[in-house]
Amino acid sequence: MKFTTLLVSALTAAVISSAANAESVRPYLQSDQALKGIQACQSLAKEKSWNMAVVIVDRGLDVIASFRMDEALPSAYTGATLKAETALSWSTSTDKVAEITTAKPEFKQFPGLLPIGGGEPIFSKNGTLVGAVGVAGGYVEHDQECAKAVVSAIK
Numbered sequence: 001m002k003f004t005t006l007l008v009s010a011l012t013a014a015v016i017s018s019a020a021n022a023e024s025v026r027p028y029l030q031s032d033q034a035l036k037g038i039q040a041c042q043s044l045a046k047e048k049s050w051n052m053a054v055v056i057v058d059r060g061l062d063v064i065a066s067f068r069m070d071e072a073l074p075s076a077y078t079g080a081t082l083k084a085e086t087a088l089s090w091s092t093s094t095d096k097v098a099e100i101t102t103a104k105p106e107f108k109q110f111p112g113l114l115p116i117g118g119g120e121p122i123f124s125k126n127g128t129l130v131g132a133v134g135v136a137g138g139y140v141e142h143d144q145e146c147a148k149a150v151v152s153a154i155k
Contacts, residue, residue, distance in 0.1 A: 027124035029058045029131035033154045034065035037122075040153035041135060041146040045069060052137040052146055055080040056122075057088055059130050069137070076137035083119030083134030083143075085112055091129050094119030095144060118143025120151050 034056045045052045046069075053068040053076035068077045083094050089110075090097050095117035101107045108115070117140040122131040135146040 027126065027128050027130055029056070029064055029122060029154070031064055034131075036153045037133060037150035038065050038067045040149040041133075042067060042069070044146055044149045045138075045142075048142070050138040050142050050146070051076070052135055052143070053077040053080040054133065054135050054146065054150065055084045056133045056150065057081075057084045057131055059088070061085055061088060064131065072137040079114065079116075079136030080118070080134040082112060082114035083116065083136060083147075084132045085134070086114050087119035087121045087134065088129070088132035089113075091121050093117070093121070093144075093147075094134075095140075116140060116143075118147050120147040122151055122154055125155070 037056055038054055041052060041054045051069045051071040053072045054066060055063055055077065056065045058064045063081070066077070086094050086097055094115055097113070098115040098117065101113070101115045107113070118136055119132060119134045121129055122133060124130050133147050133150040135143045135150070137143070
């Protein structure tokens with residue numbers, strides 16, 4: 001009986017240790033980081049009188065944070081979501097995806113693809129892709145500026 005208890009305790013400790021090590025090996029986007037990103041875009045947009053929607057997804061394409069300013073159109077939220085998903089799926093900015101799909105139009109066939117500037121991948125300090133942000137609601141240049149502000153705030 002004591003051996004079984006000891007074995008179960010050792011296995012439990014190994015599993016807990018393994019889970020802790022897995023997180024240190026594979027970083028993830030934390031909610032407080034995402035909130036800082038949202039606030040950075042919101043501040044910039046208010047300062048410049050833009051009306052934006054911002055969506056931040058984690059590496060599993062789950063929305064970790066989102067925000068739609070009062071005057072932003074509801075469709076801006078949809079656009080922001082698609083831009084975040086595109087930036088994550090392609091591991092690059094959506095303006096770069098636009099360049100790729102212009103050169104190779106067959107790539108435009110991917111479902112859910114929105115190759116318009118305003119989406120940026122989010123990488124951890126060690127360069128691991130941990131999520132992405134999509135911003136929509138303004139001119140493409142404004143969307144891009146806000147998305148870059150989000151990424152800067154998260155780093």
